[in-house]
Amino acid sequence: MILDGKAVSEKRLELLKEKIEESGLYPRLATVIVGEDPGSKLYVRMKHRACERVGIGSVGIELPEDASTERVLEAVTRLNNDPDINGILVQLPLPSRIDTTRIIDAVAPEKDVDGFHPYNLGRLLAGTPVFAPCTPQGIMTIFGEYGIPTEGRRAVVVGRSIDVGRPMAVLLLNADATVTVCHSKTRNLEAEMRNADILVSAVGRAKFVGPEMVKEGATVIDVGINYDEQGKLCGDVDFEAVRGHAGAITPVPGGVGPMTIATLMENTFRAANLRTCFNNTVR
Ligand SMILES: NC(=O)C1=CN([C@@H]2O[C@H](COP(=O)(O)OP(=O)(O)OC[C@H]3O[C@@H](n4cnc5c(N)ncnc54)[C@H](OP(=O)(O)O)[C@@H]3O)[C@@H](O)[C@H]2O)C=CC1
């Protein structure tokens, strides 16, 4: 079975649009982008388009490639203090000169719709999440929509980044899976992966996952966004080789990516609700 993330995201966005209409709220998302990377610009444009579609206002802050950490901090602080802004997204990666940790730490936790702030990561770890990172949260939504159980299942996550691998592992653990996290120092990676009922690959290498690494009938989630030799967009998984014996599999494009954006919209609406319910604080 192909897990159609695109279709699930469309459905969730339609539902969200109705909810936002009913709420009478006008949530607003601010994006911050530093430099001219075409990929980052494309993603930010996609986020703005999704906002427009569901009735979320959006503002885009564009800073030059040579902006200092202080300059980015200043922009974030201004957005923190702006009562009309509910959600703040600083597009990653930032230029290497910039102290990314300081920037992420500066985002007000109640506006951190990416879920990257240590406060929100801590809430997730504590099992009382407010904003979970969009990509792994979106994957949990796919499981929910397709009725894929996690309880008691062996889940293997390959990758341990703050934005994908780690929070994915915690979300699966919170959903009662038995979780293994693999990374570049893992020994016997293939054997670990073959154990998985649910295999999540967030590595960033084309054709990283072949059929020999996948147990018959496993659910395979492909987070990777890569380009093959022909310059064509592809995931981490050798899709054609693996799809035959995977029980369920996400394609790239049309799998996890669209869910990331749909979840960002859901988080932004949640931020707007938090503002009205808790006087703009989650603490
Ligand atoms: N679809 C979507 O919405 C999104 C897609 N992405 C994509 O997902 C992929 C991963 O992103 P991200 O987590 O940010 O990337 P990072 O580069 O931050 O993390 C990659 C992880 O893979 C591990 N890794 C690298 N090589 C190997 C190897 N040979 N064997 C085992 N593990 C390995 C690394 O291990 P170590 O920690 O030891 O270095 C690291 O933990 C990228 O392709 C990215 O573009 C990212 C975000 C959203």
Ligand SMILES: Nc1nc(=O)c2c([nH]1)NC[C@@H]1CN(c3ccc(C(=O)N[C@@H](CCC(=O)O)C(=O)O)cc3)C=[N+]21
């Ligand atoms: N602060 C921050 N938050 C992020 O969530 C974030 C980020 N920085 N930096 C980059 C990564 C990557 N990311 C994607 C979002 C959507 C698709 C997506 O929709 N992809 C389409 C294809 C799009 C295309 O044609 O290129 C798909 O897979 O079907 C992919 C990747 C969010 N990220």
